Amino acid sequence: MYRSPELKGLLLSLLLALVAPTVCAVSDKSNIWQLIAENRQLANLSHPRIDDKLHWYSQQSFYASNISLRAKPYLPYIVAELKKRNMPIELALLPIVESDFRMTKSQKGAAGIWQLMPLIAQHYNVPINGYYDGRFDLALSTHAALSYLNELYMTFDKNWLLAIAAYNCGEGKVKEAIRINKHNAKPVDFWHLPLPQETKDYVPKLLAVNKLIANNPSFFPPVESTPPTRIIDVEQPFSIIVIAELLQVPSAEILKLNRAYIADKSAPNGPFHLLLPKKLGITLEQVLLFTRYGKDKGYTVKKGDSLYRLANLTNTSISKLKALNRLTTDVLYIGQRLILPASSKSMPSLVREYAISRYIKRAKPEIERLEVSYQVKPSDSLWHIATLFDVTIKQLRDWNALPRKGIIKPGQELKIVITQAKAAPQNILTSGDITEQLPYFSISQTATLNN
Numbered sequence: 001m002y003r004s005p006e007l008k009g010l011l012l013s014l015l016l017a018l019v020a021p022t023v024c025a026v027s028d029k030s031n032i033w034q035l036i037a038e039n040r041q042l043a044n045l046s047h048p049r050i051d052d053k054l055h056w057y058s059q060q061s062f063y064a065s066n067i068s069l070r071a072k073p074y075l076p077y078i079v080a081e082l083k084k085r086n087m088p089i090e091l092a093l094l095p096i097v098e099s100d101f102r103m104t105k106s107q108k109g110a111a112g113i114w115q116l117m118p119l120i121a122q123h124y125n126v127p128i129n130g131y132y133d134g135r136f137d138l139a140l141s142t143h144a145a146l147s148y149l150n151e152l153y154m155t156f157d158k159n160w161l162l163a164i165a166a167y168n169c170g171e172g173k174v175k176e177a178i179r180i181n182k183h184n185a186k187p188v189d190f191w192h193l194p195l196p197q198e199t200k201d202y203v204p205k206l207l208a209v210n211k212l213i214a215n216n217p218s219f220f221p222p223v224e225s226t227p228p229t230r231i232i233d234v235e236q237p238f239s240i241i242v243i244a245e246l247l248q249v250p251s252a253e254i255l256k257l258n259r260a261y262i263a264d265k266s267a268p269n270g271p272f273h274l275l276l277p278k279k280l281g282i283t284l285e286q287v288l289l290f291t292r293y294g295k296d297k298g299y300t301v302k303k304g305d306s307l308y309r310l311a312n313l314t315n316t317s318i319s320k321l322k323a324l325n326r327l328t329t330d331v332l333y334i335g336q337r338l339i340l341p342a343s344s345k346s347m348p349s350l351v352r353e354y355a356i357s358r359y360i361k362r363a364k365p366e367i368e369r370l371e372v373s374y375q376v377k378p379s380d381s382l383w384h385i386a387t388l389f390d391v392t393i394k395q396l397r398d399w400n401a402l403p404r405k406g407i408i409k410p411g412q413e414l415k416i417v418i419t420q421a422k423a424a425p426q427n428i429l430t431s432g433d434i435t436e437q438l439p440y441f442s443i444s445q446t447a448t449l450n451n
Contacts, residue, residue, distance in 0.1 A: 032075050032225045033068075037217040041088035042160060044214065045207055047191060049200070053208035056379050058219070063388050068221040070101035073257055073275070074113060074138055076227040081142055088160065090210045091149060094167075097205045100387065103136050103259045111135040114145035124148065131267035136260040138275050139231055161190040161203055169199040229257065230281040234272045234288065238350035239265040246287050246350075247280060265351060285323075301336040314340045369417055376412040389416050 057063075078092045095101050095113040105111040109118060112135035118128055124144035126134035134140040145167075152163035152171060166174040177193040186192055190203060212219055234243070240261055244251035255261065257275045266272050276284060299310075307318045307330055314321070318330070325338050332338075374385065382393045382402075396402065399415045408414070 030225050031217065031222040032079060033213055033220045033223065034217040035079065035225050036089050036092060037213050039089045040210065040214060042090050042207070042210060044211065047204065047207075049191075049204040050207045050211065053201070053204045054211055056384060057208055057212050059377065059379060060384075060388055061219075064220045066390060067096055067101060068223050071095070072223050073229045073277075074101060075223055076225055077138060077229070078142055079225070080227070081146060085146060085150065087146060087150060090206070091146070093206060093209050093213070094145075094149075094164070096209055097202060112137075112141045114141050116141055116144055120144065120148055127267070127271070129267060131261070131263045131265065132271070133260050133262055134271070136258075137271070138229075138257075139273070140260075140271070159190075164203050164206060165190055165193075165195060165199050168202040169196050173199075228278055229275050230278050232274050232276055232281045232284050234266075234274060234284075234350065236272060236350060237266050237268055237270075238272065241265075242350045243274070243284070247284060249280070253280075285320075299338045299340045301332045301334055301338060303334055305332055305334075306330075307332065310338070310340060372416050372418060374414045374416050376408050376410055376414060378410045380408065380410075382408060385414065385416075389418065391416065 074095070075092060078095070079089060082089050082092055098115040099113045101113055103113060106115060110116060111133060114135070116126065116135045121128055121135050121141075121144055124147050126137070126140045126144045128134060135144075149163055149167055152166045153160060155171060156162035156166065156174070162174055162178075173195065174193070177195050178188045180194055181188045181192060240254050240258070241251050241264060244254050247254075251264070254274065254276065255264070257277075274281075274284070307321055307327075311318045311321050321327075321338075321340075322330075374389075376385070382396055385408075386393045386396055395417070396414065397404070397406075399417055402408070
């Protein structure tokens, strides 16, 4: 097959990127993988099933790079939530086994990075309706998943392996497996239970990733432990398109981290929050503060006033009132001039209605297709290779004319088609450009909000 010199150069760059070590300024101390390695609580078990999975994971440097990239917006938040609950920090690795940190939906109906089923989501008050699927919401899905895991842990007499197995196949199947083994006078630990094959693989996968990180935290390219995102409460119904226009970014940039919004707008009764890159989130908070007050909202502090009283009167929070007035203390002085935000009821509408169906598919970005060759390794399977390159088994079969029950062999060359979105037009503003368009605010000068 003829390839132009430009395409050959691009392919060479791609292959070099696959094998080149990742250079990153993240220190060991602030690397989330290092943090997990140093704070593990689960026992460091040895078992042939764990060793088998560990062998495969340890050979997948390309897969590790993808995991770090996908985990970056979510993993620091999950680790922080586990710390709050005093739960094993290794449970933050469960989305690797569940979804490879993809905000995706399975054929069985499980969704999000935690792959929550609708019944479990409903049990933990995660909304699923025509506007919103909370299983794709980082905060709501993490709360539900960790609550469910903790409940299973207590159900199975504080045995984390059984709790994790039940998270995969259901509480009923694990209880039935225990009943069968008790009846047959067999051990009732995880390794001896007659569970579905998927579950028999599921727990060893988690333990293998855990052991891999313990032995070599640098296997996964570093991820900063400080969250690169923040959750912003818009406090009223909104349209993603209107928010995008306020921030002067493409709506796709907001939807990328907020797939829960099915209709591209919030449900009438909420939730009303967004997950955004940190700087973009700060900018949105500043824009919302600015829209809440007018030139006639100056106020002179009187006897008996406090930040608490004024926050209640103006339907806002003390932290936002302090941020709006650049206050560094809670103390107010009689005669002091303040800017008070207007009531949220008077805030301009952030909703825009359209006379088109919300089921119309969003325009997909143009993609470039690159064809590469992959040599099958002794430990490979079609599932492993599909996961490695973020494609499906069916695509691998179609590209290589493989029969449905065909077996791949070590040394065999497989054709892989890699797709990549074309670069965005140069005239689209990035989050770094936004502050230049807002003369009233500066990210560098405005007090940090909601730390």
